Amino acid sequence: MRTTQARHEEYFSFLRSVSLLQGLPEEKLAKVVDCLEVDYFEKGEYIIREGEEGNTFFIIAKGEVIVTQSTEGLAEPQEIKTLGVGDYFGEKALISEDVRSANIICSENDTHCLVVDRDNFNQMVGTYEELQSYLKEYVEELSRSDERRNAL
Ligand code: WNU
Known part of the structure; x- marks a missing residue:
């Protein structure tokens, strides 16, 4: 059996490698690992549906x-795009306080996502100013590209 300790170390070192989280202090990252959930998806499953309310942020493991x-x-x-290991999604509904603005559909069997809820996302982002402004700008850029493509 895989111990809690081993699981913690596995996700900790994975999150260390995620570029978005590179500047996050070790103890913050350890807290994120403590409150993670892992969700598993099969090809064709909707992880996020456009227009629904959402309170979670995902990182593809x-x-x-x-x-x-x-x-x-x-x-x-x-x-509009494909995302893989180390990529993340779901930040826009949390940051813009809006419904989900796109669909996220699993395109490979046995996809694993690390899921962070709104409170823990706010704690992770709120304590790290660079991360906050980076994501805010990115979300504004997404809104502009949505307009360019005449998103509904
Ligand atoms: C896009 N337009 C919109 C992506 C992931 C992370 C970053 C791009 Cl920092 P949500 C649906 C999610 C949304 C985004 C993701 O889909 N998304 C996009 C677009 O062009 N959303 N509106 N590209 S991938 C991506 C940048 O994460 O968050 O909560 O749910 O609205």
């Missing part, structure tokens, strides 16, 4: 997802 979004005049949501 294994596998791949695609991002799709509904746009004006097109019947089907359009694929």
